[in-house]
Amino acid sequence: xxxxxxxxxxxxxxxxxxxxxxxxxxxxxxxxxxxxxxxxxxxxxxxxxxxxxxxxxxxxxxxxxxxxxxxxxxxxxxxxxxxxxxxxxxxxxxxxxxxxxxxxxxxxxxxxxxxxxxxxxxxxxxxxxxxxxxxxxxxxxxxxxxxxxxxxxxxxxxxxxxxxxxxxxxxxxxxxxxxxxxxxxxxxxxxxxxxxxxxxxxxxxxxxxxxxxxxxxxxxxxxxxxxxxxxxxxxxxxxxxxxxxxxxxxxxxxxxxxxxxxxxxxxxxxxxxxxxxxxxxxxxxxxxxxxxxxxxxxxxxxxxxxxxxxxxxxxxxxxxxxxxxxxxxxxxxxxxxxxxxxxxxxxxxxxxxxxxxxxxxxxxxxxxxxxxxxxxxxxxxxxxxxxxxxxxxxxxxxxxxxxxxxxxxxxxxxxxxxxxxxxxxxxxxxxxxxxxxxxxxxxxxxxxxxxxxxxxxxxxxxxxxxxxxxxxxxxxxxxxxxxxxxxxxxxxxxxxxxxxxxxxxxxxxxxxxxxxxxxxxxxxxxxxxxxxxxxxxxxxxxxxxxxxxxxxxxxxxxxxxxxxxxxxxxxxxxxxxxxxxxxxxxxxxxxxxxxxxxxxxxxxxxxxxxxxxxxxxxxxxxxxxxxxxxxxxxxxxxxxxxxxxxxxxxxxxxxxxxxxx
Amino acid sequence: xxxxxxxxxxxxxxxxxxxxxxxxxxxxxxxxxxxxxxxxxxxxxxxxxxxxxxxxxxxxxxxxxxxxxxxxxxxxxxxxxxxxxxxxxxxxxxxxxxxxxxxxxxxxxxxxxxxxxxxxxxxxxxxxxxxxxxxxxxxxxxxxxxxxxxxxxxxxxxxxxxxxxxxxxxxxxxxxxxxxxxxxxxxxxxxxxxxxxxxxxxxxxxxxxxxxxxxxxxxxxxxxxxxxxxxxxxxxxxxxxxxxxxxxxxxxxxxxxxxxxxxxxxxxxxxxxxxxxxxxxxxxxxxxxxxxxxxxxxxxxxxx
Numbered sequence: 001x002x003x004x005x006x007x008x009x010x011x012x013x014x015x016x017x018x019x020x021x022x023x024x025x026x027x028x029x030x031x032x033x034x035x036x037x038x039x040x041x042x043x044x045x046x047x048x049x050x051x052x053x054x055x056x057x058x059x060x061x062x063x064x065x066x067x068x069x070x071x072x073x074x075x076x077x078x079x080x081x082x083x084x085x086x087x088x089x090x091x092x093x094x095x096x097x098x099x100x101x102x103x104x105x106x107x108x109x110x111x112x113x114x115x116x117x118x119x120x121x122x123x124x125x126x127x128x129x130x131x132x133x134x135x136x137x138x139x140x141x142x143x144x145x146x147x148x149x150x151x152x153x154x155x156x157x158x159x160x161x162x163x164x165x166x167x168x169x170x171x172x173x174x175x176x177x178x179x180x181x182x183x184x185x186x187x188x189x190x191x192x193x194x195x196x197x198x199x200x201x202x203x204x205x206x207x208x209x210x211x212x213x214x215x216x217x218x219x220x221x222x223x224x225x226x227x228x229x230x231x232x233x234x235x236x237x238x239x240x241x242x243x244x245x246x247x248x249x250x251x252x253x254x255x256x257x258x259x260x261x262x263x264x265x266x267x268x269x270x271x272x273x274x275x276x277x278x279x280x281x282x283x284x285x286x287x288x289x290x291x292x293x294x295x296x297x298x299x300x301x302x303x304x305x306x307x308x309x310x311x312x313x314x315x316x317x318x319x320x321x322x323x324x325x326x327x328x329x330x331x332x333x334x335x336x337x338x339x340x341x342x343x344x345x346x347x348x349x350x351x352x353x354x355x356x357x358x359x360x361x362x363x364x365x366x367x368x369x370x371x372x373x374x375x376x377x378x379x380x381x382x383x384x385x386x387x388x389x390x391x392x393x394x395x396x397x398x399x400x401x402x403x404x405x406x407x408x409x410x411x412x413x414x415x416x417x418x419x420x421x422x423x424x425x426x427x428x429x430x431x432x433x434x435x436x437x438x439x440x441x442x443x444x445x446x447x448x449x450x451x452x453x454x455x456x457x458x459x460x461x462x463x464x465x466x467x468x469x470x471x472x473x474x475x476x477x478x479x480x481x482x483x484x485x486x487x488x489x490x491x492x493x494x495x496x497x498x499x500x501x502x503x504x505x506x507x508x509x510x511x512x513x514x515x516x517x518x519x520x521x522x523x524x525x526x527x528x529x530x531x532x533x534x535x536x537x538x539x540x541x542x543x544x545x546x547x548x549x550x551x552x553x554x555x556x557x558x559x560x561x562x563x564x565x566x567x568x569x570x571x572x573x574x575x576x577x578x579x580x581x582x583x584x585x586x587x588x589x590x591x592x593x594x595x596x597x598x599x600x601x602x603x604x605x606x607x608x609x610x611x612x613x614x615x616x617x618x619x620x621x622x623x624x625x626x627x628x629x630x631x632x633x634x635x636x637x638x639x640x641x642x643x644x645x646x647x648x649x650x651x652x653x654x655x656x657x658x659x660x661x
Numbered sequence: 662x663x664x665x666x667x668x669x670x671x672x673x674x675x676x677x678x679x680x681x682x683x684x685x686x687x688x689x690x691x692x693x694x695x696x697x698x699x700x701x702x703x704x705x706x707x708x709x710x711x712x713x714x715x716x717x718x719x720x721x722x723x724x725x726x727x728x729x730x731x732x733x734x735x736x737x738x739x740x741x742x743x744x745x746x747x748x749x750x751x752x753x754x755x756x757x758x759x760x761x762x763x764x765x766x767x768x769x770x771x772x773x774x775x776x777x778x779x780x781x782x783x784x785x786x787x788x789x790x791x792x793x794x795x796x797x798x799x800x801x802x803x804x805x806x807x808x809x810x811x812x813x814x815x816x817x818x819x820x821x822x823x824x825x826x827x828x829x830x831x832x833x834x835x836x837x838x839x840x841x842x843x844x845x846x847x848x849x850x851x852x853x854x855x856x857x858x859x860x861x862x863x864x865x866x867x868x869x870x871x872x873x874x875x876x877x878x879x880x881x882x883x884x885x886x887x888x889x890x891x892x893x894x895x896x897x898x899x900x901x902x903x904x905x906x907x908x909x910x911x912x913x914x915x916x917x918x919x920x921x922x923x924x925x926x927x928x929x930x931x932x933x934x935x936x937x938x939x940x941x942x943x944x945x946x947x948x949x950x951x952x953x954x955x956x957x958x959x960x961x962x963x964x965x
Contacts, residue, residue: 371777374719385721385771394764395757407756414808420963427804427955434800435793437760441767442789449774449785455717523751530738530749531761535731538880542727546876548711554776555715555872568774568782577790580941 001057003044004072004127007037008120015116019109026112027098031091034119038088041080041123048077052499069129069191074499075262078338079126079255081496082345086248087119089475093353094240096472097360101238111151114144115241122248126255129192131180138176138252142169142220145249149237161229161236168219168229175216176256179209192263199264206264210271213260214278221253221308224282228613231289234301235365239356242297243349246304251341254311258338261319262504272323276316276425280432283309285612287439291446292578292585292608294367294570296355299447300348303391306436307344310393310403311337313429317409318505320422327509329413331517334501335494336405342497343398343486347390350479354384357468357476358451362460367447367570372456377467381452383476388444390483393437396528398486401493404524405517407433439577446573455564488528490521571606578608586614663907667742671734675886676701678893678922685926700886707879715872717777725772726877730884732765733891740891741815741898743911754814755803759796762847762888766792769881773869784868787937791853791865794944795846802839802951805958818895819903828957833899835950835957840895842947844925848889851929853940856885893921 014033018026048055054073061068072080094115098108121141128134146169150162184190186205187198199206219226230250234242257275261267286305293299314337321330357380358373359365374381390397410430417423456462467473486493498514556562578585586609594602634645679700687694696702714722738748739758747754770789773781809832810817810824821836822829845853849866856867870881897917901910935943 372717374721374775389764389767392763392767393760394767395760396764400760404753404756404760408753411753411756411804411807411813414804415811415813417808420959423808423959423963427801427808430804431797431801434759435797437763438789438793438796441763441770442793445767445770445774445785445789448771449782453719453721453771453775454777520752524757527749527751527757531731531735534735535728538727538731538734542876542880545708546711549875550711550713551716552713553715554717554778556778557780557871562777562779564777566779567777568779568786573774573782573786573789576786577793580790 001044001055001070001072003040004055004070005057007040008123010037010040011116011120011123015113015120018112018116023102023108026108027091027095030112030116031088031095033116034084034088034091037119038084041084044072045077045081045084046496048072049074049081049496049499052502068133069193070124070127071129072127073503075255075258075503076127078342078496078500079251080123082251082342083119083122083126083248086345086349087122087244089478090240090244090247090349091115093243093356093472093475094238096469097238097240097356100360110147114147118144118148118244118249122252125252131184131190131192135173135177135180139173141249141252142166142173145241145245148241148245149233151238151241152236155236158236161232165229165233168226172216172219172226175212175219177216179212179216179260182209182212192259195263196265200266203268207268207270210260210264210267211274214257214274217253217256217260218278219253220256221250221312222282222305223278223308223312224285224305225612225616227282227286227305228610228617230304231293231298231301231610234304234352235295235297239297239352239359242300243352243356246301246352247345247349250304250308251345254308254315254341257315258500258504261315262506265506267319267322269323272316272319273421273425275312275319276429279309279312279316280429281309282306282312283436284432284439285309287436287443288581288584289608289610291439291443291574295365296358296367296447296451297352297365299367299443300351300355303351303440303443304344304348306440307340307348307391310406310433310436311340311344313337313433314340314402314406314409317406317413317426317429318501320413320425321409322505322507324416324418324422326413326416327505327507328513328516329409329416330505330507331501331510331513332405332409332412334504335497335517336402336407336409338497338500338504339405339494340399340402342493343390343402343483346398346479346482346486347387350383350387350476350483351391353472353476353479354380354387357472360468360472361464364458364460367451369458370451370456370461371454371458371564371567372452372461373464374452376461376464379467379473380476383473383480384452385448386480386483388448390487392440392444394441396484396487396531398483398493401486401490401521401524403433403437408520442574442577446570450568450570450573454567457564457567457569488525488532490524491518494518494521584611585609586611663744663746664748666911667744667746667748668738670743671737671748671887671890673701674918675883675890676704678890678918679886681919681922682926682929685923686930689927689930700882704879704883707882708876710875710879712873712875712877715776718775718872721768722772722775722872723877725768725775726873726880726884728768729765729772730880732761733884733887736761736765737887737891739815740894741818742894743914744907745819745898745901745903745905745910745914747815750814750816752813758815759799763792763796765884769869772873776872778872780868781871784865787865788869791846791940791944794941794948795843798839798948798951799843801948801955802836805951805955806836808962809958815895815898818898819901821899822902825957825961828961832954832957835954836899837896839947839950839954840892840899841921842944842950844889844892844896846944846947847892849885850889850925852932852935852943855934890918893918896921 018029021029054071056071058067121137124137146166152158183195187194222230283306286302290299290302314333317333318330321333390399393399393403410426413426588607590605592603680697684694736758739754741747770785773785806817807813810820825832849856854865897914901913
């Protein structure tokens, strides 16, 4: 446990030292320090995950708190592992990504400092067991990530996105805080371990606390009604920060939800159905809007929403299994959900980093302006394709493993369901998962097809002549290898997930089903190798019997002057689907039709706005402005009046004192 | 022994089914038609021809037909074959089946986008869009059958009759309709798509492979045949009852495959391809039959 504190201190001190180091070495220093602390934390968390034992330590701060517990139990250890490894890869990647900014003479000190602080606070959040300290660390995490988002704060849209993020985080904070306040009043304690007894006695209280916590943590994770900061913050932040935020930081929200479930112990039906319902809607919403987006990072941000939804479906199925006392369903649901946390933390940073590579070389995030990059940036493109296959949940990569576990939970639940509500919920989740999968395929074939393949659609893409440097490729390569390894050896990848599941479900009968789950995954691994052999055989067959070929232009159905402007665009690729689902979007169309005999100017522009933003958030903001504008008169800059207000307040409070006294 | 027979049937039967479809169409058209095994000769000829690659394409374009063919072949191992059993019998086989096909579809879609053509993207867009309607319907259908039969591999298709009581034949009929529509979509047959012409803007799958030639086209054609055959095999699994002697099961299987091919040929001779707007309506029939099956199953389980 000393290792834990050492690595936390290392991270914070490293952040402070990085302020005083020369600009060129700042990011490298961060990478080295994160590397060291990652090694320490990995050792600790792997030890915890394999043995299932918790490590703990107490800090004594006598006047205010008697003791503050820092405990690494399997659930925390899993998150510590994911956070530390991903942060390390992120900082390595940042060494390369940050170079152009260095050449512009930007001051990196705040960036490196807050990056280290973010990593340290994330690790702190998932281990601390005291509500006050949890809130403090949570706030440090939100604030430091806010400063990372506004890295390019001189741009107006970046600053706006940052402020939006900050506002959302503080709304989430209110809910988390009130959940803790409710618990604190009822248990007279600040420690998580004391909450358990209170929550297990009172189901009503447990439901209220869960609802508050779910809204609070769900805002961080990006569940539906509170997801709106995601698609703005991710494109604004630099790519390594988007990778870390999307891959890891939003998972602290999931950690919060899982921790609440752990505290509650035996959740009620309400909790299970709430989680499934919100998750299904979030996932569908995320992928639906992802299809309409043509800014690559915005699109990936919407996919975070989708994947958080899938994680939520897994957790929801697990909860349903717990509620109806069906341990195998609980096992598969939680197993799929928690494994998907790891998987998403692998392929989402992978995709964000690839998007960063492309942005670095072409200076655009607009998919429509790219194309033909596979020849110019072969490694980035290959890695991006691997990432896309993985995120679509297609075999033989890691996304499939977690999805089939969730599917397994649903299917076994269907077999054993004993009431119609559960049955229908399961069928709807089954169909939604299938729908999400195919929509993800639509979305990512669009992105890869338009962004990487075909001919270059603009000067920016055509002028790229080489791939990025190695330091930006190696972290992505490691992530891709991890994605493949988890896909091909799922029976080993599930091992770190088992102890966290046992922690959450607290059910011994679950244990007896673990061998059969590992057995199933072993079969999957075998099947994937058969598949690999078939692919190799077919490839070999093709190479042996015929390798003659000739080069020619693309067949244009008789037209020989095809050019890059005639290619299918991302909008047209998505149009059939988008126009089928018209009512789901708010389309803002700017159109100027060509007129007269010799038309001069014509354009057509479609912008798709999130329905939730258009019909819920914006009216709320308007209402807010309307109400608050009534109070504008008070703030008039007149000193005498301010003194009068102070006087009135004093008199009122004195009168109030009389009444109370 | 029977496994090898199954694999051989999986690899070579598709030529016969396509041959039968062509013969049927020739019959209704009053022609003599090509030889029954002409599809086999066509593929063999294509395998020998040299391939032409566009200057725009990359490795994705060359890799896509290989992946497409292998995934279809591999997915075939999960489908109940001649003797009513699949080569690989694993829990959740139907999920792996669909996801493996999805993997192949992913590559064939980006392979089409790789040519930078103005046509092939359109085909890819349509193919991707239609599968978003097909897959959920298929999963609702399979989910209902799983709940009905308490079995979660493809073997459950044979158990409907035992578990569904009075609704048995109704569910089987609806199931056959569901899978048959899926066959028409995934196998690119009329009235969704027309495999005999390329140059029509209403094309879906066929327009995606405009640029493929030689051995690549050979593999794609072969794969498309196998894919159609897989869905025919699923229908056969629905119809043939469990517990028949092996020789009878195999004969019934082959007979049903041939019969289905004749039906497909007859449909292709009697109606024209739908307009694109009507294709959606047609595909939604599949969702509706799947939902009716779900309703019946729910009533069967929770009705009393």
